[in-house]
Amino acid sequence: MKLKNAFFASLLLSGMLSAQTISINTEVPGYPTAANSIYEYWYWAYGIQVTGSGFAANSAIKFTSVDPQGGLRSLSSTTDASGNVTFQFNGWTNTSPLGYYTLNVEDASGKTASGNYTVIKDPKHVITGEVAPAEFKMGDFVSGTKIKVKNLVPYGQVKINVGDPASNGWELNKDEEMYADENGELSIDFNSNSRLFAPAGMVPLQPVEGNWILSYNDWSGEGLKGSTKIRVLPNNPSTSSYCSVSATVSEPITSVTFADISNVSDPNASSSYENFLSKVGNLERGKEYKITVKGNTAGSWKVSTFTAFIDWNQNGTLDNANEIYRIGFVKGSTGMDDVSAELTIKVPEDAVVGNTRLRLLKVNSPSTFAMFWPTGACGNYNNGQVEDYALKVTEALATGETSFNKVQLYPNPVKDVLTVSSNKKVNSISVYNTAGQLVKTVQNANTVNMNNLSAGVYVVKTDVEGKTETSKVIKK
Known part of the structure; x- marks a missing residue:
C-alpha cells in the first residue's frame, strides 16, 4: 500500500496525472430534476454552477460546452490566488439541444478538466399544435393557417402568446376566453384577422417574414405548456431584395471588419437601418474569416449582442439554421472605445458561388447572463441597429494555385x-x-x-x- 501511494504521489508531482478537478451542480431552487440534469429553460435562465480547483493561480480560465449536436459555447472567468474558481455557466437561449453535454475547462497554463451534465425537456411541456399548412407565403397571410392544439386539460382554459420573427410577444385573442373541448383539444385560426393584445390595445396581426412561435399555457391549474412554429416565406425570394428590418430606438453599430470590409460609421446615427451594400467582402469557400464589430450601447450599464445573418444558399432568406452567427456582446461601450466583439466564421464548402447578403444585427440585451440573441432577420426590434453588406463567394483556390496575398x-x-x-x-x-x-x-x-x-x-x-x-x- 505504501508503494502504491508513493507511486501515485510521484505521478502527481511529475504531472502525469491531473490534479485539477471540477464539479457541476445542476440544481435549480424550486425545480427539482434527476441527478446531474437541468430543464432546458433553466439551463439558459439559471445555468449550472461549476466549481474547480487545482488550476493555475490568478489565471484566465475558459469554459467550453459541447452539446449533443457538436455545437460549442465558450465563456471565461478567472481563478483566485489558490487556483480555485466558481462559475455559473448557461446556454445560449431558452431553447437548447436536449441530451448529454460535455464541459471542458482550461486555464492559461494548459491545465484541463472536464465534466458532464444533461439538458432535459420539462415534463409539463406536453401541449402540441398540429399546423396545416406549417409554411405559407406573405401573400397568403389573409387565409393563413389552422392549428389544432392538443394535450390540453379537458374543458380547461388556455392562453396563447404569439412571438413574431423579431421576438416580440403578445397574447392572442385576449378579448375572448378560450377553452379546450372534452378531448383536451382546441382549434384556432392564425391569419391577418387574428387579434393581438399589444400596448396600443387589440390590434390585427401584422405579416412578417420568418419564424413565428405560438406558446400555449394551461390556465386550469395543471401548469401544462407547449409551443408550435409557423414559417412565413417571402412571395418572390431574391438576393437583390430581402425582408425589411428596423429598431424602434437607434443604438448604432460603429465599426465592422470582415474580409475586405472595413467600415466605421456614426456612433450617434438616428436611423436604425444603414445600407452599406456598396461595400463588398470577398470570400472563398471553405476559408475562415474573422469578423470584429463595435457599437454604442447608449449607457454604461447597457448590453448589446451582435448577430450576423449570411445567405449562403442564396435562397433569398437569412434565417436558416446554418446562416446565423452569434458574434458576441459589448457592455457600456461608446462605440468609439476599444470594446469589441469578434468571431471566426467559416464559409461553408457548399456555399453557393456568387453575390449574396450579410445582415448585421445589434440589439439590446437585458443582461450579460441570460442574454437575448435574435433568431430572426426581419421585423422590428426595440433598441439597436441593422447594417446590410454585400458578399461575393468564390471557389477555393485549387491545389497548386497561389495567391499574391497567400500566407x-x-x-x-x-x-x-x-x-x-x-x-x-x-x-x-x-x-x-x-x-x-x-x-x-x-x-x-x-x-x-x-x-x-x-x-x-x-x-x-x-x-x-x-x-x-x-x-x-x-x-x-
Whole structure:
C-alpha cells in the first residue's frame, strides 16, 4: 500500500496525472430534476454552477460546452490566488439541444478538466399544435393557417402568446376566453384577422417574414405548456431584395471588419437601418474569416449582442439554421472605445458561388447572463441597429494555385521560431495541439516561438487583416 501511494504521489508531482478537478451542480431552487440534469429553460435562465480547483493561480480560465449536436459555447472567468474558481455557466437561449453535454475547462497554463451534465425537456411541456399548412407565403397571410392544439386539460382554459420573427410577444385573442373541448383539444385560426393584445390595445396581426412561435399555457391549474412554429416565406425570394428590418430606438453599430470590409460609421446615427451594400467582402469557400464589430450601447450599464445573418444558399432568406452567427456582446461601450466583439466564421464548402447578403444585427440585451440573441432577420426590434453588406463567394483556390496575398509559414518542420510571411499585417498567430487546445498565441507579431512545445503536429491559425488562414506545422 505504501508503494502504491508513493507511486501515485510521484505521478502527481511529475504531472502525469491531473490534479485539477471540477464539479457541476445542476440544481435549480424550486425545480427539482434527476441527478446531474437541468430543464432546458433553466439551463439558459439559471445555468449550472461549476466549481474547480487545482488550476493555475490568478489565471484566465475558459469554459467550453459541447452539446449533443457538436455545437460549442465558450465563456471565461478567472481563478483566485489558490487556483480555485466558481462559475455559473448557461446556454445560449431558452431553447437548447436536449441530451448529454460535455464541459471542458482550461486555464492559461494548459491545465484541463472536464465534466458532464444533461439538458432535459420539462415534463409539463406536453401541449402540441398540429399546423396545416406549417409554411405559407406573405401573400397568403389573409387565409393563413389552422392549428389544432392538443394535450390540453379537458374543458380547461388556455392562453396563447404569439412571438413574431423579431421576438416580440403578445397574447392572442385576449378579448375572448378560450377553452379546450372534452378531448383536451382546441382549434384556432392564425391569419391577418387574428387579434393581438399589444400596448396600443387589440390590434390585427401584422405579416412578417420568418419564424413565428405560438406558446400555449394551461390556465386550469395543471401548469401544462407547449409551443408550435409557423414559417412565413417571402412571395418572390431574391438576393437583390430581402425582408425589411428596423429598431424602434437607434443604438448604432460603429465599426465592422470582415474580409475586405472595413467600415466605421456614426456612433450617434438616428436611423436604425444603414445600407452599406456598396461595400463588398470577398470570400472563398471553405476559408475562415474573422469578423470584429463595435457599437454604442447608449449607457454604461447597457448590453448589446451582435448577430450576423449570411445567405449562403442564396435562397433569398437569412434565417436558416446554418446562416446565423452569434458574434458576441459589448457592455457600456461608446462605440468609439476599444470594446469589441469578434468571431471566426467559416464559409461553408457548399456555399453557393456568387453575390449574396450579410445582415448585421445589434440589439439590446437585458443582461450579460441570460442574454437575448435574435433568431430572426426581419421585423422590428426595440433598441439597436441593422447594417446590410454585400458578399461575393468564390471557389477555393485549387491545389497548386497561389495567391499574391497567400500566407506562408516557415520553416516547416520548425525547431523554435516559426515565421509568418505575408504582404499584409499579421494581427495574431494561434497554435493548437491535435486535441484542439490552444497552446500558444501572440498578437501583432509575425513570429511565434515554439521552442517549449513538445514534438508533434500542430495547427496554426493566422489572422491577417481579418482573414484567418489555417495550416499544419510539424514541431521537431
